[in-house]
Every structure is written in C-alpha cells, then in structure tokens.
Amino acid sequence: MPRFVDTHTHVNFQPFLDDYRAVIQRATDQGILVTNVGTQWESSQRSVQIADELQGLVYATVGLHPLHLFKDITEEQTFGGITQTIKARAETFDPKRYQQLAQSSPRVVAIGECGLDYYHTDGLASEQQRVLRQHIELGIQLDLPLIIHCRDAGIHTDDTVQAFDDLAALLSDYKGKVRGTIHCYTGTPKYIERFLKLGFYIGFTGIVTFTSAKAVRASVQAVPLERLLLETDAPYLAPVPHRGQRNEPAYVQYVAQEVAQLKQIPLEQVAKQTTANAVELFRYR
Numbered sequence: 001m002p003r004f005v006d007t008h009t010h011v012n013f014q015p016f017l018d019d020y021r022a023v024i025q026r027a028t029d030q031g032i033l034v035t036n037v038g039t040q041w042e043s044s045q046r047s048v049q050i051a052d053e054l055q056g057l058v059y060a061t062v063g064l065h066p067l068h069l070f071k072d073i074t075e076e077q078t079f080g081g082i083t084q085t086i087k088a089r090a091e092t093f094d095p096k097r098y099q100q101l102a103q104s105s106p107r108v109v110a111i112g113e114c115g116l117d118y119y120h121t122d123g124l125a126s127e128q129q130r131v132l133r134q135h136i137e138l139g140i141q142l143d144l145p146l147i148i149h150c151r152d153a154g155i156h157t158d159d160t161v162q163a164f165d166d167l168a169a170l171l172s173d174y175k176g177k178v179r180g181t182i183h184c185y186t187g188t189p190k191y192i193e194r195f196l197k198l199g200f201y202i203g204f205t206g207i208v209t210f211t212s213a214k215a216v217r218a219s220v221q222a223v224p225l226e227r228l229l230l231e232t233d234a235p236y237l238a239p240v241p242h243r244g245q246r247n248e249p250a251y252v253q254y255v256a257q258e259v260a261q262l263k264q265i266p267l268e269q270v271a272k273q274t275t276a277n278a279v280e281l282f283r284y285r
C-alpha cells in the first residue's frame with residue numbers, strides 16, 4: 001500500500017516534459033502513488049504512455065476538460081496573489097476514440113477530467129453538460145470512475161453556486177450507476193451532502209493550505225474522512241510552503257498535513273484512510 005495517493009496530477013503536461021521520470025521517482029521514494037490525469041486528446045494519450053512506461057508507479061486517465069470544448073482559451077488564473085497562465089486548445093469530444101484509448105491499457109483507471117466550467121461558458125453551458133453526459137456514459141459502460149472538474153463563474157453573491165447546482169442535478173440522473181470524485185473542490189460546504197449522497201468522493205488540493213480559502217477549508221471539515229481524496233493538480237496550485245512554484249506529486253503530503261490539522265486528527269489516520277479511499281475508487285491493478 002502506498003502511504004499517500006496523489007489522485008489528480010498532470011505530469012503529462014509541458015512543464016514536466018524534461019523531468020517527469022525524476023518527478024515521479026521523487027513521489028515514489030516517499031511512498032506516493034500517482035494518478036496522472038488527461039485533459040484532451042494529446043495529454044490523455046501521453047498519460048497512458050507514461051503509465052505504460054513507469055508501470056505501477058503512475059496510473060492514467062483519459063478525458064476532455066470543458067475548457068477545451070469551444071475555442072482556444074488563454075487564461076490568467078490568480079489564486080491568492082499568484083498568477084499562472086493556462087492555455088487550452090479547442091477539441092471536439094469523440095467518445096469512440098476515447099473509449100479505444102481507455103481500453104488500450106489496464107493502467108487507465110478513470111474517465112476525466114471532464115465537467116462544467118462556467119468561468120468560460122459563452123452561453124454554451126448546455127453543450128458542456130451534453131459532453132459531460134457522454135463522459136459519464138463512457139464511465140458507466142467501461143465500469144470506470146469519473147474525475148469531475150466543476151468551477152463556477154467568479155464570485156457568488158448568494159449561496160447558490162450555479163455550476164454545482166447543475167452538476168448535482170445532472171449526476172442525479174445516473175444515481176447508483178455512476179461513481180467518481182469531484183476534484184479540486186471549490187463549491188461551498190452546502191453542496192457536499194448532495195455529492196456524498198450520490199456516492200461521490202471529494203478531492204482537495206493545495207488550496208486547503210491557503211488561509212484565505214475559507215469556503216474550501218470549511219468544506220474539508222464537512223467531508224467525512226472516508227470520502228475524502230488528496231490531490232495536487234500539479235503543476236498548478238502548489239501548497240504552502242511551495243506556493244507560487246511548480247507543484248509536483250511529492251507535495252501531496254502538505255495537503256495531507258493541512259487536512260489533519262483542520263480535522264484535528266493524526267496525519268497517519270489521514271494517510272491510511274485517504275489511501276484506502278483512492279484504492280477503493282480507482283482499483284489500481
């Protein structure tokens with residue numbers, strides 16, 4: 001059993017092109033297993049390649065992130081004073097092609113990341129929902145869990161967060177059939193109960209170490225440890241004390257430490273239970 005599982009990372013991305021082996025080795029040396037997440041066709045293919053190359057140290061997922069749906073987007077993302085540039089190229093989701101890729105290796109452990117991103121809807125929220133449903137149906141068909149990205153537009157003035165409302169309603173249509181995780185949870189605590197009832201896990205990144213992220217930190221307390229997953233979302237969102245640097249899977253321990261602190265429980269308990277959760281959901285083989 002690994003000590004920790006980084007259930008969501010992107011060592012398939014450009015910033016790791018030269019040293020992904022060393023980065024994964026650093027995680028392995030600290031007992032950390034890695035789930036490397038695809039976000040469009042090339043990064044999904046590369047995720048599978050890396051998992052096949054470094055067998056047993058890293059697993060793969062395949063899917064189309066909603067930011068890649070409609071147009072070429074360059075976005076400056078600011079989290080607590082740190083700005084990073086995210087580039088996304090447009091792609092049309094082809095379920096057949098992704099199905100073949102998912103079935104090409106036993107090391108593909110999930111479909112995603114897929115989901116809703118209302119930060120960039122351009123009136124096309126329904127198209128995002130349609131493509132999310134295609135991912136869910138693929139996950140059900142292949143008996144693979146879903147890795148779901150969900151982000152709302154900007155700041156909320158009331159306690160309805162539209163993207164999370166829509167996501168919970170959409171997932172309810174597949175209740176009892178779909179399983180997965182809501183990754184990098186940024187909803188308010190109020191939605192958590194709905195996702196838990198649908199059988200979902202909730203993933204937390206280095207954002208939990210940012211003291212300004214009050215809703216996310218409150219959400220950690222609202223998720224029972226039995227349903228909580230650790231992740232880095234590297235290269236983004238490096239936790240304190242590496243904030244602002246390139247993130248990597250080895251830093252998942254800082255997320256674990258903060259979860260232990262927030263829940264006032266021993267770190268070892270967080271390690272054991274979140275690893276058991278990840279193994280249960282992703283069935284690494």
Ligand SMILES: [Zn+2]
Pocket residue numbers: 008010037113233
């Ligand atoms: Zn991600």
